[in-house]
Amino acid sequence: MRVTVIGTGYVGTVTGACLAYLGHRVTCVDTDAGKIARLERGESPIYEPHLETMLELAARRGGIDFSTCLGPATAASDVVFIAVGTPPLPSGEANLGYLEAAARSIGKAMDGSRFRVVVNKSTVPVGCGNLVETLVREGIGEAHPDQRRQIRFGVASNPEFLREGCAVADSLYPDRIVVGAGDPETLAVMRELYAPLVEQEFDPPPGVPRPAGLAQVRLLTTSLTSAEMIKYAANAFLAMKIGFANEIANICERVGAEAPEVMAGIGLDSRIGARFLNAGIGWGGSCFGKDVQALLHTAREYGYESKLLQAGLEVNAAQRQMVIQKLQEKLYILKGRTIGLLGLAFKPDTDDLRDAPSLHIAERLLQMGARVKAYDPIANQACRELHPDLKIRYCASPRDLAEDADALVLVTEWQEFRRLDLAELAAVMATPILVDGRNLFQPEAAAAAGFDYSGIGRAARPVVSRQLSVVSSNSSAG
Ligand SMILES: NC(=O)c1ccc[n+]([C@@H]2O[C@H](COP(=O)([O-])OP(=O)(O)OC[C@H]3O[C@@H](n4cnc5c(N)ncnc54)[C@H](O)[C@@H]3O)[C@@H](O)[C@H]2O)c1
Secondary structure, three states: OEEEEEOOOHHHHHHHHHHHHOOOEEEEEOOOHHHHHHHHOOOOOOOOOOHHHHHHHHHHOOOEEEEOOHHHHHHHOOEEEEOOOOOEOOOOOEOOHHHHHHHHHHHHHOOOOOOEEEEEOOOOOOOHHHHHHHHHHHHHHHHOHHHOOOOOEEEEEOOOOOOOOOHHHHHHOOOEEEEEEOOHHHHHHHHHHHHHHHOOOOOOOOOOOOOOOOOOOEEEEEOHHHHHHHHHHHHHHHHHHHHHHHHHHHHHHHHOOOHHHHHHHHHOOOOOOOOOOOOOOOOOOOOHHHHHHHHHHHHHHOOOOOHHHHHHHHHHHHHHHHHHHHHHHHHOOOOOOEEEEEOOOOOOOOOOOOOOHHHHHHHHHHHOOOEEEEEOOOOHHHHHHHOOOOOEEEOOOHHHHHOOOOEEEEOOOOHHHHOOOHHHHHHHOOOOEEEEOOOOOOHHHHHHOOOEEEOOOOOOOOOOOOHHHHHHHHHHHO
16 A cells, blocks of 8 residues: 655654555655655664664565655555654643644645545544544645545544554554544555554564564554543553552552562562563653643543542652652762763663653752763763753763762663673762662672662662762762
8 A cells, every 4th residue: 555654753754664564655754854864864863773674674665765745645645644743732731733734734735536544643632533634624625625525535543552662563563453433444444554464464574573472463443532542541551550660669668678579479460460560760751741641631621630640640750859869868968969870761772862750860960969970872962962951971881970970870771781890880989879760780789799779669778898988978078
């Protein structure tokens, strides 16, 4: 089939590459000429494992090209995906400006040569399927006032569930595909589009193996509104699940229980499940906060106050603050101290910094008069460019970060941090304090390496070996 994907961000680029890999002919469109130029050179505009290989393979299979111009691609397409951003407004509601502009332009580009399906892949509040339909119709009316009735199209909601960092695998082997639509013709087009994915009729690309036993993917069809709600409900549930783990961890810490043990114990219950139970410094990223806020906003529009969702946001905000408290407990005074952040990206295997806990922590520390250093395997440059106001000293290696630092904070659980030589880091620090915001390290191993270690939801450990240097450094800095 002929497909256009509007928006070449984390969702659009991966969707476009995967659909072309499955054999569809895809054009990816973006208003950002810089992104399109990079894609035309075969470079991914974002850091996402396997994406550049997928773009190369996509070109050889169904075929993929890139454009800043939506019109010709839309006119030639059977399916047009909208995958533009829907960032939060200060009020918490989703900014639909990009979606509205895209929908209207799609309408203007349509002609009567075929039936087309406009698919909303952006995460949008309930009712946006209807809004897109109205805007496309208005676009048609503006460009072709005499053909308004002849130009036929359907609207589908097809929420995206990919996770950054494993977006290619999530797109090729999803847990489910949700398609919301009101008419059978639209549904039939969507079934045809996704048939290779549903039947898993493709060879796995290199490095992205098919999960054992996956023979078919479930395609769930719903109403437009239910599909829109499914996306918000899924993200809200996951955010609440992490928030719950953090609440329990905070209680564990006070009573002397070990949160990782407790989570392992409850995660084995098949009704609960082990994933998204890692206690830490809270979730971040472009989706959870924005989507929970947008859902709260929608509920309020209908006169409903969701206490649970509101509490989920508050628990997460407090969890980020926990790092500061732990540093204060260890160092007392943060003014003039040098704090090293291990990791900046909101999670491993991405360069995405949207709503990253690191930013909040760095900002708070800087406000309090601390010096902030950071090392991220991928996101240093993105942070430097996107947040020039944050006076962070970017380091080239974990060792450089540790040198003369008063404390390290593990913010992002990158794989490479699991293999750190903790003893080497502790040895070059002014005071070997480690706040493990993701419970990545074994407390015993960190203590044996010379660290005064604290995790999240872990009983306090006695300070070993380098306690004397902690004391002397605290007094000299005062
Ligand atoms: N990032 C994720 O992990 C993820 C997962 C699931 C769902 N989503 C949802 O998918 C949507 C896209 O998210 P993202 O992270 O890919 O966003 P993004 O900000 O990375 O990318 C959006 C892109 O759309 C482009 N754009 C905006 N208006 C345009 C227009 N009129 N025409 C063409 N291009 C336009 C922007 O230039 C940008 O490149 C959001 O609604 C988000 O909530 C994101």
